[in-house]
Amino acid sequence: MNFLLPRTMGGDPADFIAANNAMGSPEYAELLRAQFGLDQSIFVQYFSYIRELLHGNFGISFTSFPVPVSQIILKALPWTLLIVLTSTLISFGLAWVFGTLAALKKGGKLDTIMVGTAFYVQSTPYFWVAMMIVMVFGYYLDWFPMAHALPAAMGEVSNLQFIGNVFYHAALPILSLVVISFAGRMVVLRSNVLQVFTEDYLVLAQAKGLHRRTILFRYAFRNAFLPSFTGLMLSLGFAVSGAIATELIFSYPGIGLTIMNAILSHDYPIVQGCFAIIAISIITMNFLADLVYPFLDPRVTLD
Amino acid sequence: MNKKEQTQVKHKSDLRMNFEKYILRNTRAKIGISIISMFILVAIFAPLIAPYEPKAIEFMAWEKPSLKHPLGCNSYGQDIFSQVVHGARITISVGVLAGLLTSFVGVFVGLYAGYKKGRVGNILMRIVDVFLVLPSLAVMIVLAAFLPSMGVINMIIIIGALSWLWMARSIRSQTLSESQREYVFAAQALGKGDFEIMFKEILPNIFPVVTANMVMVITMSMLTEATLSFLGLGDPNLVSWGQMLSIAFDNSAIIYNAWYWMLPPGLCIATAGYSFMLIGNSFLDIYSSDRGGAIQL
Amino acid sequence: MNNEVLLSVKNVDVEYEVDRGRLKAVSNVSFDIKRGEFFGLAGESGCGKTTMAFAVMRLLKGMAHISNGEIVFNGKNILELGSESLRQFRWDQASMVLQSAMNNLNPVMTIGRQLADVIVAHEGKKTKAALRERIKKLLAIVNIDESRIDAFPHELSGGMRQRVVIAMAMALKPDLVIFDEPTTALDVVVQYNIIKRVIELKESMGFSILFITHDLPLMLEMCDRIGIMYAGKIVEVAPVEILLEGPAHPYTDGLLKSFPSLVGPRTKLKGIPGSIPDLITPPKGCLFKNRCTKRTKDCENDPVNEKLSEGHYVACFNKLNGIM
Amino acid sequence: MSEKALIRFENVDKTYTVGSLFNKKNIHAVKNANLNINKGEILGVVGESGCGKTTLAKLLTNILDISGGELYVNDIDISKMGKAERKKFRSEVQMIFQDPFGSLNPAHRISYIVGRTIGIYNPQFTAVQIREKVKDLFTIVGLTPPEDFMDKHPNQISGGQRQRIVIARALAVEPEIIVADEPTSMLDVSIGIEIMNLMLELKEKKQLTYMLITHNLASARYMADRIVVMYGGTLVEESPTDELLENPYHPYTILLLESTPEPYKKDKKAIEAKEDPANLADPSPRCMFYKRCPYAMEKCRKEEPNWYQNGKHRVKCFLYENIDGPTESLVNIDVYVKKETEAIDY
Amino acid sequence: NSTDKSGDKSATSEQDTKTGDDDSKSTDSGGSDSDATQAQSGGILRIGDYVLDTQMNNKNPYLVSGVWVFAYPFQYEKLFYANPVTGEIEPALAEEFTWNDDYSQFTSILRDGVKWHDGEPFTADDVVYTYQNLIDYPVLDRYGIGKRIKSIEADGNKVIFNFNSTFTAFKNFSTAIFIVPKHLWDGNDPSTYLNEQPVGTGPFMWTRYNTGVDVEFTANKDYWGGTPKLDGINVLMYNSAPNLTLALLKGDIEATSGAMAMSSAPEILSKDNSNIQLYSGQTNFVIAMNNEKPGLSDPVVRQAMVMAVDRAKLIAKGEYNAVSPVSLGWLPDLFGDVVSDEANQLGQFDIAAAKQLLEDAGYTLGKDKIYQKDGVKLSFTYYNASGAPAQQMEAGMVQQWLLNLGVEIIPKLATWPELIGLGMSGNYDLCQLPVAFPFDPEAALSSSFNSSMTAPTGELATGTNYFRYRNVEVDSLFEELGNTIDTNKRKELFHNIQVLVANDYPFIPMYNIGGHIPYFDDEFGGFPEDRPIFESTQSMINIYKK
Ligand SMILES: Nc1ncnc2c1ncn2[C@@H]1O[C@H](COP(=O)(O)OP(=O)(O)OP(=O)(O)O)[C@@H](O)[C@H]1O
Numbered sequence A: 001m002n003f004l005l006p007r008t009m010g011g012d013p014a015d016f017i018a019a020n021n022a023m024g025s026p027e028y029a030e031l032l033r034a035q036f037g038l039d040q041s042i043f044v045q046y047f048s049y050i051r052e053l054l055h056g057n058f059g060i061s062f063t064s065f066p067v068p069v070s071q072i073i074l075k076a077l078p079w080t081l082l083i084v085l086t087s088t089l090i091s092f093g094l095a096w097v098f099g100t101l102a103a104l105k106k107g108g109k110l111d112t113i114m115v116g117t118a119f120y121v122q123s124t125p126y127f128w129v130a131m132m133i134v135m136v137f138g139y140y141l142d143w144f145p146m147a148h149a150l151p152a153a154m155g156e157v158s159n160l161q162f163i164g165n166v167f168y169h170a171a172l173p174i175l176s177l178v179v180i181s182f183a184g185r186m187v188v189l190r191s192n193v194l195q196v197f198t199e200d201y202l203v204l205a206q207a208k209g210l211h212r213r214t215i216l217f218r219y220a221f222r223n224a225f226l227p228s229f230t231g232l233m234l235s236l237g238f239a240v241s242g243a244i245a246t247e248l249i250f251s252y253p254g255i256g257l258t259i260m261n262a263i264l265s266h267d268y269p270i271v272q273g274c275f276a277i278i279a280i281s282i283i284t285m286n287f288l289a290d291l292v293y294p295f296l297d298p299r300v301t302l303d
Numbered sequence B: 001m002n003k004k005e006q007t008q009v010k011h012k013s014d015l016r017m018n019f020e021k022y023i024l025r026n027t028r029a030k031i032g033i034s035i036i037s038m039f040i041l042v043a044i045f046a047p048l049i050a051p052y053e054p055k056a057i058e059f060m061a062w063e064k065p066s067l068k069h070p071l072g073c074n075s076y077g078q079d080i081f082s083q084v085v086h087g088a089r090i091t092i093s094v095g096v097l098a099g100l101l102t103s104f105v106g107v108f109v110g111l112y113a114g115y116k117k118g119r120v121g122n123i124l125m126r127i128v129d130v131f132l133v134l135p136s137l138a139v140m141i142v143l144a145a146f147l148p149s150m151g152v153i154n155m156i157i158i159i160g161a162l163s164w165l166w167m168a169r170s171i172r173s174q175t176l177s178e179s180q181r182e183y184v185f186a187a188q189a190l191g192k193g194d195f196e197i198m199f200k201e202i203l204p205n206i207f208p209v210v211t212a213n214m215v216m217v218i219t220m221s222m223l224t225e226a227t228l229s230f231l232g233l234g235d236p237n238l239v240s241w242g243q244m245l246s247i248a249f250d251n252s253a254i255i256y257n258a259w260y261w262m263l264p265p266g267l268c269i270a271t272a273g274y275s276f277m278l279i280g281n282s283f284l285d286i287y288s289s290d291r292g293g294a295i296q297l
Numbered sequence C: 001m002n003n004e005v006l007l008s009v010k011n012v013d014v015e016y017e018v019d020r021g022r023l024k025a026v027s028n029v030s031f032d033i034k035r036g037e038f039f040g041l042a043g044e045s046g047c048g049k050t051t052m053a054f055a056v057m058r059l060l061k062g063m064a065h066i067s068n069g070e071i072v073f074n075g076k077n078i079l080e081l082g083s084e085s086l087r088q089f090r091w092d093q094a095s096m097v098l099q100s101a102m103n104n105l106n107p108v109m110t111i112g113r114q115l116a117d118v119i120v121a122h123e124g125k126k127t128k129a130a131l132r133e134r135i136k137k138l139l140a141i142v143n144i145d146e147s148r149i150d151a152f153p154h155e156l157s158g159g160m161r162q163r164v165v166i167a168m169a170m171a172l173k174p175d176l177v178i179f180d181e182p183t184t185a186l187d188v189v190v191q192y193n194i195i196k197r198v199i200e201l202k203e204s205m206g207f208s209i210l211f212i213t214h215d216l217p218l219m220l221e222m223c224d225r226i227g228i229m230y231a232g233k234i235v236e237v238a239p240v241e242i243l244l245e246g247p248a249h250p251y252t253d254g255l256l257k258s259f260p261s262l263v264g265p266r267t268k269l270k271g272i273p274g275s276i277p278d279l280i281t282p283p284k285g286c287l288f289k290n291r292c293t294k295r296t297k298d299c300e301n302d303p304v305n306e307k308l309s310e311g312h313y314v315a316c317f318n319k320l321n322g323i324m
Numbered sequence D: 001m002s003e004k005a006l007i008r009f010e011n012v013d014k015t016y017t018v019g020s021l022f023n024k025k026n027i028h029a030v031k032n033a034n035l036n037i038n039k040g041e042i043l044g045v046v047g048e049s050g051c052g053k054t055t056l057a058k059l060l061t062n063i064l065d066i067s068g069g070e071l072y073v074n075d076i077d078i079s080k081m082g083k084a085e086r087k088k089f090r091s092e093v094q095m096i097f098q099d100p101f102g103s104l105n106p107a108h109r110i111s112y113i114v115g116r117t118i119g120i121y122n123p124q125f126t127a128v129q130i131r132e133k134v135k136d137l138f139t140i141v142g143l144t145p146p147e148d149f150m151d152k153h154p155n156q157i158s159g160g161q162r163q164r165i166v167i168a169r170a171l172a173v174e175p176e177i178i179v180a181d182e183p184t185s186m187l188d189v190s191i192g193i194e195i196m197n198l199m200l201e202l203k204e205k206k207q208l209t210y211m212l213i214t215h216n217l218a219s220a221r222y223m224a225d226r227i228v229v230m231y232g233g234t235l236v237e238e239s240p241t242d243e244l245l246e247n248p249y250h251p252y253t254i255l256l257l258e259s260t261p262e263p264y265k266k267d268k269k270a271i272e273a274k275e276d277p278a279n280l281a282d283p284s285p286r287c288m289f290y291k292r293c294p295y296a297m298e299k300c301r302k303e304e305p306n307w308y309q310n311g312k313h314r315v316k317c318f319l320y321e322n323i324d325g326p327t328e329s330l331v332n333i334d335v336y337v338k339k340e341t342e343a344i345d346y
Numbered sequence E: 001n002s003t004d005k006s007g008d009k010s011a012t013s014e015q016d017t018k019t020g021d022d023d024s025k026s027t028d029s030g031g032s033d034s035d036a037t038q039a040q041s042g043g044i045l046r047i048g049d050y051v052l053d054t055q056m057n058n059k060n061p062y063l064v065s066g067v068w069v070f071a072y073p074f075q076y077e078k079l080f081y082a083n084p085v086t087g088e089i090e091p092a093l094a095e096e097f098t099w100n101d102d103y104s105q106f107t108s109i110l111r112d113g114v115k116w117h118d119g120e121p122f123t124a125d126d127v128v129y130t131y132q133n134l135i136d137y138p139v140l141d142r143y144g145i146g147k148r149i150k151s152i153e154a155d156g157n158k159v160i161f162n163f164n165s166t167f168t169a170f171k172n173f174s175t176a177i178f179i180v181p182k183h184l185w186d187g188n189d190p191s192t193y194l195n196e197q198p199v200g201t202g203p204f205m206w207t208r209y210n211t212g213v214d215v216e217f218t219a220n221k222d223y224w225g226g227t228p229k230l231d232g233i234n235v236l237m238y239n240s241a242p243n244l245t246l247a248l249l250k251g252d253i254e255a256t257s258g259a260m261a262m263s264s265a266p267e268i269l270s271k272d273n274s275n276i277q278l279y280s281g282q283t284n285f286v287i288a289m290n291n292e293k294p295g296l297s298d299p300v301v302r303q304a305m306v307m308a309v310d311r312a313k314l315i316a317k318g319e320y321n322a323v324s325p326v327s328l329g330w331l332p333d334l335f336g337d338v339v340s341d342e343a344n345q346l347g348q349f350d351i352a353a354a355k356q357l358l359e360d361a362g363y364t365l366g367k368d369k370i371y372q373k374d375g376v377k378l379s380f381t382y383y384n385a386s387g388a389p390a391q392q393m394e395a396g397m398v399q400q401w402l403l404n405l406g407v408e409i410i411p412k413l414a415t416w417p418e419l420i421g422l423g424m425s426g427n428y429d430l431c432q433l434p435v436a437f438p439f440d441p442e443a444a445l446s447s448s449f450n451s452s453m454t455a456p457t458g459e460l461a462t463g464t465n466y467f468r469y470r471n472v473e474v475d476s477l478f479e480e481l482g483n484t485i486d487t488n489k490r491k492e493l494f495h496n497i498q499v500l501v502a503n504d505y506p507f508i509p510m511y512n513i514g515g516h517i518p519y520f521d522d523e524f525g526g527f528p529e530d531r532p533i534f535e536s537t538q539s540m541i542n543i544y545k546k
């Protein structure tokens, strides 16, 4: 499917390149097609794709011929992972804390405001939030850089400076992702906590005369976290979707942007490669989650 | 004859009962409904409300808000207020239609896979899982690049094609648990057909979930429409809120301080989506408390 | 058993705020439990038993509140306790075992930790070894092997989980243990075993028990005294022997005659037709009058609690058996 | 009885497959069940939770397919029915469920719930006819006047009334056989006894055959002509009701009897038994009760006992293996009597 | 090294080019000589470009895909340089050239003292090697030069090209071929060589690429044209034109490579010290008309449609006057004196006249206010790029104008590759797309208007004659042009062709895309005006920090 999906797009990449560079010469397009291996039948293409995939190759990009797709993806992936993972962790942590606070004071002022805001933010177009963030923090206030993952002409710097720079530049993209994903997560965690509050063991914990702190941290917090753990891993797939707009708006060199451009220029190998990588990483994440889960929840066993 | 009439009357009162139950009793639902009705009214009477033709390139570019142009003019010299008013039409109808399409497919697949299980159901769910692993926005972009250009219909199909996945999943899990309930066994023991059980027995019981899901999908559809437009995959011949934002971004509205161009469409999307979410959420609340859900402690 | 009153519930009302108005789940309920007594509370579903028990633990929250009366425990009105003294009161003096064994324990903590929590919360920090020693002993009293101390709840059977909760309830040697339908989810055999054990513990420790169940035969076999609740009110309180001979209230009588028996002739039983009135808009007078075979026009008034003999109270105008 | 029984279970097995792809387990919920039910009889099935009672009921009503053996109703093998036969079968065998709250679809009015059932089997009926029929049924199950109930939703009536609707729905197809799975366990006793009375009454009126499932021996005694005791997926004992209570053969039956609270029985001894739930996932042949049985022998762990039969009373237990002819129970209650324990302190 | 200024004069029959360096330096630095001297201290100019990481992997100037074209002119040079601002061809690595009589042999005399960035001397062998690759690897040869070359010989500082036949346009084409160093390339397959560390002869050397952020270039002190005044340049990467504009206005960069949101032009120009350099380029944006489709096959209809479009307003509203107009004669200013003014005057906006034209030709307005004749209704599909809002806005304007005329438009969207596909196959009525052409007027015209460069609708065109334009007269002029050597005669032929084509109205002109380079000159000076700021090696060396 990875293979077919991009190929269903209309238009021929070789014609496109030829038209833009060689007065649309069909002979030239034909030469390009041969170079890309697009002159063979779709089956031959498919089998060579599979063969290469088994060797860990994703083929060679058309639009940046003759660079291997894996090289392109490997360069982009870390940046996307950085912002996606960091923002997921931050938003999850915040959501956890605020979700619990809101649940504790269900119906209270904080709760009403938090939940209302969360709903509202959830229905806000993501890219718009990002745009507003660029506008305010990047352009007008100039607190953070508006683009790039690192400063221009950075030169040699110490590791610490390097990391500092990385996060200084990732701040706005991460902030925008956090703002958006925080809302949804908070609502979910809040209702998880509320759900846990209705459990008999929590009633019993109260009856036991435990300190409020103990009830909250030992009994409510952890149990409320569990149901959303697997969801957390799955949500990374969405986060990548979110990354497309982020990277576009923040000129951030990640994989979302790579996909977007590859699709627009019909560069099948890159599209295929990105989809494969994303699918593989999400599947791996889920697998890891399944491995870790038994340690968090003793009810689940590993077998 | 008489009987039939009677049952119809009954039916109505049933609807009214549900209406009262789900909507009137719930403040949040009331707020949601009123906001959304306002938007729908604006959409319907757009030509009467909007002072100008939304696409007419008649005025000075970058005009600031004034009495003549409440929200100023955009970079081409189009009246932004008129565009916002007309945008309600496209954005909301894309949302609603995509929501309906999604619900239709999602409910069918979800019910089928959840109740009948079997091979077809399993394959369907496999497909759902496979697609869910891919970043949906990217797949939508591919689809957008693939489908022949048909404007709004295109947009609706693209959004619908992917958002039914979640819906099918949620309906399926709901159906799975519902089909463990004894009334389903009872229906089976009575010899009712599969489709009667799926649609007449199970569906009415998960209806609030369906509705809530649908409402969420509507919100998501409006957001997706905006995002796709922003990425340049929308239909430029239509004025939608997403399209407006897209053009605002592309034309560097930021450097012109054109908040009057960037804020209103975004706020409209958020507000409309918010009101849909309110409705959906209050449905779910009532549903779960109907099922003896959370008892407060 | 001595005659010292441990718990005295006086004219307690509990109301729930619901959509349609106020639901009086417990109204004007009074009863005493003596030190060392095994007191049962029986009645149809929804008659307010759990609400009553929660009121004694002051666990009612949110939409429920105790609108009237007092609950005197060991001479102190617990409705006046502040939050810290309430915390200390709970479990230390009165502990509770809830209905379903499955959900009483936190699924992600070992039972040892959960037992330790109780002890630490009330007796302060202790060394690990001392705690474990204490917990092992506790498990032993409910016949659970000490090797299970680090087990998670899901690794135990339903009966064992219920035993763990019982051990937990005993941990601080409280004066009162409340059982709210502790065994309905369990099989008769297991239920029988557990309750016998509880009685043994009670005998040697001397605490009192408030036992709530639907299962009247069980109660009759185990309890010293039984309160029968109907629609939020206690209609009769009587020692078991009196009930077995013949109750005074028509409702109690109907209830006792609803249970088929394993012995005696296989006669046809009658049951009690009808159902509990709506507690939000209760009818005037005796709440049972609509289902009562002995109904007279007196029943349009509120019946008052009458003491018939030591420990036997009834609220009815048309008492049975001529006991007077 | 020389004639063939109305319902015959012949070596019926049912296994559920559970677990994930890599970790499949088979749960043997019903094992090698042999059982006859005669026309007009009430058969009680008792046993602890999870021993397979509901499964047995669902097999008989064909909600579940059997995994092995044969199950005949009216001499038709119900696992091999065609479409028409199945429809006829559905009108012969009806089920009443444990949970009156769950077995009525909350989305429909009760008149629809019952009426639709009539409609399925009587497509020729007009709406008016159906309504009349529904009213009749409501009257039969004691919901009078029927007009008061017709247009209500299940959640607007009480539990006892709901269970009456369930019975009315079952009667709507005029069945021969009714399988009742703990029909009163969710109801208050005072209500439950009325339902039992109603069922008994209907049995006389309509010549019904019942399979009544309960975990309460006293209820079984109240209703049933004959009682089957199940343990761990197997039928361990079967006997006419009075005989079973007087002269229980199986160690488990006796444990069950002694553990059932009975305030009116004098001189009850305190008993104690091991708790060790039967493992239905273990496929090896054995007596399922051996772990808890005070009489357990080496054999019990390795083989499955055969039926020992004494007239209409039969048992699956190795204690009776070598007995010919009628016998008294070989199980003494004293094996369960609790030993004195020393004073407890902690 | 940069002493040999005399060589700047070209020895061709074309008029003298100005000797760029000295003149432009003196004009640009004008009254600020003190600044210019300070400039020796260096400074790094920051330029923003719309470029992606995927374009940074491959620095092979032969390749067309995945490369970053903007960076080549700093590093590599060609034999000659085509200046789009003046429309002239200037000497670069070749100082002079000579043709033989029938224009089948071209001799270029190379500049002395040129060195590669690694210090190796630049020789005739490098030029031979570069061109030989075009012959050996057709996939590198997008203009099909290789197949017209018979042989290439090096002779001291001369390179002699022998052609199969007359090849007057060779010099023009040579402005598109970057010369690569043989000593580093030899032995690699140039069609897949990534050229990780580019080594050229230009004024700036590739120093470092910081992934996804920027590329640093350092000045080549040994540059033959003089040591650049800057220490280096730094090109920052951006993902979109609006982001570039933002960065420019925020001051993160001093100039952009040319990519910018057109709508920001007025705002940029309103700032102090801001400039936008405009020049025409090698891409015409047009609304292609399929001359074979019913209705469109009538030249009168085409003419009326051209006249219905207000090109000036289109450029003003749609592109904020940051582009130059396209003439119906096709050739933009950069071709200098071969451009026909007469063709440029045709098809002026006049809806009334356009309507009259249609009426005169027998078209009548239907009930729906759409013209029709003989059952043919003037109703056309109009393909347009998705994902390009400005394009779409312009399409909307055009649609309105055509509607005013009485022509119905059914708009449709397609992705860029699909649009090109439609153009090639001719499966369209109207299609709004860019058409690129090389720096050779003959090739530019022929590729789009020679009937041999098209194919019947449904088949793929062999060139960019997407219009299905066929005119026997034009074809014969092309043939004549191919056999004509005389410059003046050729000029006349060019004019005639343009006028003929223009009178057939085969397309609706929109605008020409060339350079529109915004820059701020508050901190840097020396930006040239007579040549593109970045595209020309010569201009880059004079920019200095104030
Ligand atoms: N959280 C609540 N909100 C509103 N009403 C409640 C709530 N909890 C209980 N009630 C109502 O209060 C009454 C008494 O409930 P309670 O749970 O005390 O009865 P019970 O005797 O314990 O019943 P059961 O035997 O079913 O456990 C019932 O009518 C019930 O519907």
Ligand SMILES: Nc1ncnc2c1ncn2[C@@H]1O[C@H](COP(=O)(O)OP(=O)(O)OP(=O)(O)O)[C@@H](O)[C@H]1O
Pocket (backbone or CB within 6 Å): D016, D017, D018, D027, D028, D029, D047, D048, D049, D050, D051, D052, D053, D054, D055, D056, D215, D280
């Ligand atoms: N659908 C199912 N899938 C897997 N296992 C099942 C399923 N239904 C029942 N079981 C298992 O089969 C065994 C018998 O179940 P069954 O419901 O027949 O017991 P039961 O005697 O009716 O119990 P109860 O008295 O609790 O209703 C149990 O161990 C149960 O866990």
Ligand SMILES: [Mg+2]
Pocket (backbone or CB within 6 Å): C049, C050, C051, C180
């Ligand atoms: Mg209760």
Ligand SMILES: [Mg+2]
Pocket (backbone or CB within 6 Å): D053, D054, D055, D181
């Ligand atoms: Mg069962």
